[in-house]
Amino acid sequence: MAQETGEIKTMTPRQRVLAALRREPxxxxxxxxxxSVATVELMDLVGAHFPAANRDPEKMxxxxxxxxxxxxxxxxxxxxSIIQESSALGCKMQWEGKDNWPTVKMAEPIWSEPQDIVxxxxxLKHRDTQCVLEAIKILRKRFGDDVCIxxxxxxxxSLAYHTIGVEKFLLMSLDDPDKTRRVLDKLKKVTIDxxxxxIEAGADALTLPDHATGDLVSGDYYDRYLKEMHIEFVSDIxxxxxxxxxxxxxxxxxxxxxxxxxxxxxxxxxxxxxxxAEVKGRIALVGNINNPETLYSKGPDSVQEEVWKNLDAGVxxxxxxxxxxxxxxxxxxxxxPLAVKQWHKEKxxxx
Amino acid sequence: MPELSDVHNEFIRAxxxxxxLDENEQRHIVQMYAKISPQMQDIAATIIDGDNHLSxxxxxxxxxxxxxAIQIMDNGLIAGxxxxxxxFRENFIFVPEVLACARAMKAGMAHIEPIxxxxxxxxxxxxxxxxxxxxxxxxGKNLCIMxxxxxxxxxxxxxxxxxxxxxxxxxxxNSATVxxxxxxxxxxxxxxxxxxxxxxxxxxxxxxxxMVGGAPVTPExxxxxxxxxxxxxxxxxxxxxxxxxxxxxxxxx
Numbered sequence: 001m002a003q004e005t006g007e008i009k010t011m012t013p014r015q016r017v018l019a020a021l022r023r024e025p026x027x028x029x030x031x032x033x034x035x036s037v038a039t040v041e042l043m044d045l046v047g048a049h050f051p052a053a054n055r056d057p058e059k060m061x062x063x064x065x066x067x068x069x070x071x072x073x074x075x076x077x078x079x080x081s082i083i084q085e086s087s088a089l090g091c092k093m094q095w096e097g098k099d100n101w102p103t104v105k106m107a108e109p110i111w112s113e114p115q116d117i118v119x120x121x122x123x124l125k126h127r128d129t130q131c132v133l134e135a136i137k138i139l140r141k142r143f144g145d146d147v148c149i150x151x152x153x154x155x156x157x158s159l160a161y162h163t164i165g166v167e168k169f170l171l172m173s174l175d176d177p178d179k180t181r182r183v184l185d186k187l188k189k190v191t192i193d194x195x196x197x198x199i200e201a202g203a204d205a206l207t208l209p210d211h212a213t214g215d216l217v218s219g220d221y222y223d224r225y226l227k228e229m230h231i232e233f234v235s236d237i238x239x240x241x242x243x244x245x246x247x248x249x250x251x252x253x254x255x256x257x258x259x260x261x262x263x264x265x266x267x268x269x270x271x272x273x274x275x276x277a278e279v280k281g282r283i284a285l286v287g288n289i290n291n292p293e294t295l296y297s298k299g300p301d302s303v304q305e306e307v308w309k310n311l312d313a314g315v316x317x318x319x320x321x322x323x324x325x326x327x328x329x330x331x332x333x334x335x336x337p338l339a340v341k342q343w344h345k346e347k348x349x350x351x
Numbered sequence: 352m353p354e355l356s357d358v359h360n361e362f363i364r365a366x367x368x369x370x371x372l373d374e375n376e377q378r379h380i381v382q383m384y385a386k387i388s389p390q391m392q393d394i395a396a397t398i399i400d401g402d403n404h405l406s407x408x409x410x411x412x413x414x415x416x417x418x419x420a421i422q423i424m425d426n427g428l429i430a431g432x433x434x435x436x437x438x439f440r441e442n443f444i445f446v447p448e449v450l451a452c453a454r455a456m457k458a459g460m461a462h463i464e465p466i467x468x469x470x471x472x473x474x475x476x477x478x479x480x481x482x483x484x485x486x487x488x489x490x491g492k493n494l495c496i497m498x499x500x501x502x503x504x505x506x507x508x509x510x511x512x513x514x515x516x517x518x519x520x521x522x523x524x525n526s527a528t529v530x531x532x533x534x535x536x537x538x539x540x541x542x543x544x545x546x547x548x549x550x551x552x553x554x555x556x557x558x559x560x561x562m563v564g565g566a567p568v569t570p571e572x573x574x575x576x577x578x579x580x581x582x583x584x585x586x587x588x589x590x591x592x593x594x595x596x597x598x599x600x601x602x603x604x
Contacts (some may be wrong), residue, residue, distance in 0.1 A: 094487055094512070100538045103487040107511065166490045167450055174447040175403075215566065216446045218489070247566075292537050292567035325537030325567075 011346065014204060017148035017237045020316045021240040021262040023284050029311060029318055031073045031337040032152060034207040034242045034265040036080040036323035040099055041330050042066040050326075051095040054081055054102055055127065057134030065139060070330065072264050072337035073319070076143065080154035080323065082209055085190050086154070086162040088126035089119070100327055107139060109165040114182035117163070119189050124197050132194075133201040137256060140202030150242070151203035155210025155233075156187035157226060163187070170216065173225065180225065195237045209244040212252070214269070216253035219251030226235060227255045234260040237260035242286060247323055250278055256283035257282035268294075268306075268321045283331050286317040289336060296325040300335040307339035324337040352378075353385030360384075361394035363434070366399055368437045384428060385446075390418070391426035394459065398431025399438075401451030403458040410459040420466040424503070428459045432501030440586040446494065449585075453497035455466070473535060474505035476596030477527040481509030481518060483542035488535035491565055494585040495531060502589045504596075515542075515549035522550075522559060526598035532578075534565040536578055543568075544576035551577075560595035 008027045011019065043049040047064055048059035054193055063079035081101050087093050092105040106136040111117050123129060132151065139149050160169045160183050173180045195206050210230070212222045222245075232242060240262030248269040249256070256264050256281040264283050266275055268290035289306045291294060310318050318340055324333070355377075363384060384392060390413060397406035406428075413423050419507040435452040438492045478499055482492050488509050496506045507525050510519055518530060534540045535604045543563050550556045560579040565588075573581035580595055582588040 096485060100485045101536060104538075105487055107487070108491065167493065170447040171450050171454070174451055218442075218445045221445070221447075292540075292572070293569055296537055297572070328540070 009296055012146050014148040016318070017074050018240065019282055021242070023281070023316065026316075029316065029339055029340050030147075030148075031074070032150075032319040033067050033320065034263075034286055035075050035077045035152075035191070035209075035321065036077060037067045037071060037073065037333055038063050038080045038162045038326065039324065039328050039330065040326050042070060045070065046317055048147045049098045050080070050100070051097065051102055054083075054095070055131055057079075057131050057138060060131055060135040061138040061142070064135065065142065068143070071333045074246075074337075075148045075150050076139055077150045077207070078139060079132055079207075081160075082152075082154060082158060084128045084132050084152075084154075085123070085159065085194055087128040089121050089159070089163060089190065089217070091162050095326065101323070101326070104162040105281040106162060106165055109163060109168065111163045112168070114179055114186060115185040117183065118350065119193075123190065124193060127246055129194060129197070133197055136198055136201040138201050148204045149202060150207055151195070151198035151201075152204045152207040152209065153198065153237075154206050155191055155226070155243075156184040156229065157210045157212050159190055160184065161211065166216075168217045173217070177224070184193050184225060184229060187246040188232070191233060192236050195233075199237070199239055203239065205240040205242060205262065206237065207242045207244050208261070211245060213246045214248035214251065215246070217248075218294060219255065223245075223255045227259060230256075230259040230261060244322075252276055253278040259283075263317060265310070266321070272310045274314050274315050276315065286319055287315065288321045289319065289327075291321055292330070295320055295328050295332050297333070300332060303332050303335040304342070305341040307336055308343050311340065311343045355381055355382070355384050357385040358392070358551055359389040360396050360405045362382045362509060363392055363399065366434055366438075370441065370443050371434070372441070376437065380434065387426045388390060390416075391423065391430070391501040394423060394427030395431035395434075398452055398455045398459070399434050401448060401455050403418070403451070403455040405456040407461070410462045414462055414466070420470075421472060423459070424463050424467070428456050428463070429501060431505055432456055432498070435501070436498060436508075436589065438587045440584065446490065449497065453501065453558055456497070456501050475503040476529065476592060476598075477505045477507070477508060477525060478529045478531055478592055479507045479518065479521050479525065479527045480531040480533070481513035481521075482511040482535075483539050483546060484512060484514045484531045484533050485542060486536050486539035487511045488533075488565075491535065491585070492531075492533040495533070495564070495582070495588040498585040498589045499592055502593070504592060515546040518546050519549060519555065521556065528558070529560050529562060529595045531562045531564070531582075531588065531592070532561070534568060537567045540565070540568055540572065541576075543573075543578065547577045560599055562588065562595060563593045 010029045048063040053059040053063040242263040243261045244265040264286040561579040563578040564582040570581045580591045581590045
């Protein structure tokens with residue numbers, strides 16, 4: 001069951017999300033967006049298109065706020081992709097156009113060995129990190145304390161994919177664990193510094209994507225390389241952290257639940273019931289409405305069905321499993337908060 | 352019927368016992384290995400263990416000892432990858448381990464390929480692979496290529512961000528009959544359909560079979576795009592490629 005009691009006075013979206021992240025009672029389950037709900041339709045609506053909306057703070061804020069103003073989510077998340085820090089670190093980028101996400105050219109890595117890794121002293125002054133910080137400031141000013149503003153700071157495992165290359169880094173993890181740890185250790189400064197700067201800019205919580213996904217590595221890898229570092233992030237970064245890892249992750253949820261992270265943003269490849277059983281109340285789950293098959297391809301009825309499946313399982317924050325396809329129909333996204341409200345209404349009617 | 356004890360190499364016996372749990376599959380693998388010489392089993396073991404240095408050394412030694420290159424490829428390298436594929440499919444190993452096995456395969460193939468090529472020995476099929484336009488993700492595509500090569504296919508790798516025109520050009524320049532397209536982004540998935548349309552427009556669609564895959568791609572989406580087949584992972588990719596290559600051979604026979 002969600003922590004909703006029915007006796008709690010109406011909360012603001014911000015209060016609702018932060019309470020759920022603290023695993024405290026809420027007036028209703030919050031609808032949360034730890035990654036991106038930007039769509040081409042929303043870009044057209046407010047005149048803030050990719051790629052500019054990834055690089056211009058005003059456009060970034062304008063597009064991000066549609067998640068709340070148009071879709072009715074309780075959160076606003078201005079970071080639509082996973083490339084801001086990597087761009088600032090010097091990775092080669094493909095910015096793409098209106099209908100695609102920007103991507104790091106991972107086939108052209110910038111570093112090879114731990115000793116190559118030099119974090120630029122002006123990392124936070126780079127256009128693409130500044131853009132996020134400025135967008136958060138704009139949103140905080142615009143929405144005050146009403147809406148929960150979530151920032152995003154990439155974990156060292158994901159940054160290693162971008163800067164060293166996926167295959168090379170994964171082979172390194174097998175061949176030379178010590179070297180791998182030295183890489184992660186150097187890159188964690190980026191995670192912490194960018195996270196802290198977003199807090200200063202006004203973020204209420206941070207998504208921390210660190211793609212040690214079940215599609216690539218074992219659950220044992222998470223324990224071996226990342227668990228302790230994620231515990232360190234919880235201790236160093238003083239606002240709720242939402243860990244995001246795509247793919248099948250049930251085999252590592254027990255480790256993730258031990259980190260002290262406020263929440264885990266989980267993928268639809270994991271059932272809500274089995275995931276709740278795995279984390280045993282030690283961490284809040286956020287998710288896990290399927291993107292390609294449901295939000296992108298089906299209609300509001302199917303969206304509602306998935307939302308209710310999460311709510312029935314007691315998942316405390318509901319939202320899409322990952323950054324949604326840019327061509328997703330707004331109608332389907334609006335259905336998420338509607339379905340949550342409907343579920344609570346029906347539940348209240350039953351009790 | 353051969354028994355597990357008929358497999359000479361102790362490491363391979365242990366691998367079969369621990370990781371190949373399906374009875375039929377285990378029987379098939381035991382039958383295959385029971386026919387393979389101890390020397391070739393030793394080479395297969397280097398692939399399963401992901402030991403590129405030993406794979407390099409033993410392949411070279413076998414060639415120097417007069418073993419035919421095709422024997423080493425089929426009974427050593429490819430036989431090893433058969434067990435790697437099963438372990439990967441069943442989540443006993445993950446991408447880092449598969450990358451190490453593929454590296455070992457590559458080390459052995461570096462000695463074998465020039466000999467096969469000089470002798471004019473044909474691969475079991477030729478496949479063009481690429482990640483579609485707008486998408487720079489290649490790990491899934493690369494795993495498929497490793498498994499395809501591990502199964503004896505020749506693969507033309509077009510890398511990432513491959514436009515329909517690039518697929519057509521590669522198709523026209525090579526005598527491949529199967530094209531594999533990969534996408535990780537939901538925004539780039541539709542480019543699979545765009546590519547297939549381009550082949551239709553050029554009047555080439557009937558000469559080629561398309562297989563597609565990638566994290567957000569589903570069998571339904573593949574069908575909607577007009578693909579001939581969908582593969583959920585790198586192991587399935589090989590099975591699909593074998594089937595499609597067979598279809599095209601039948602069609603042209």
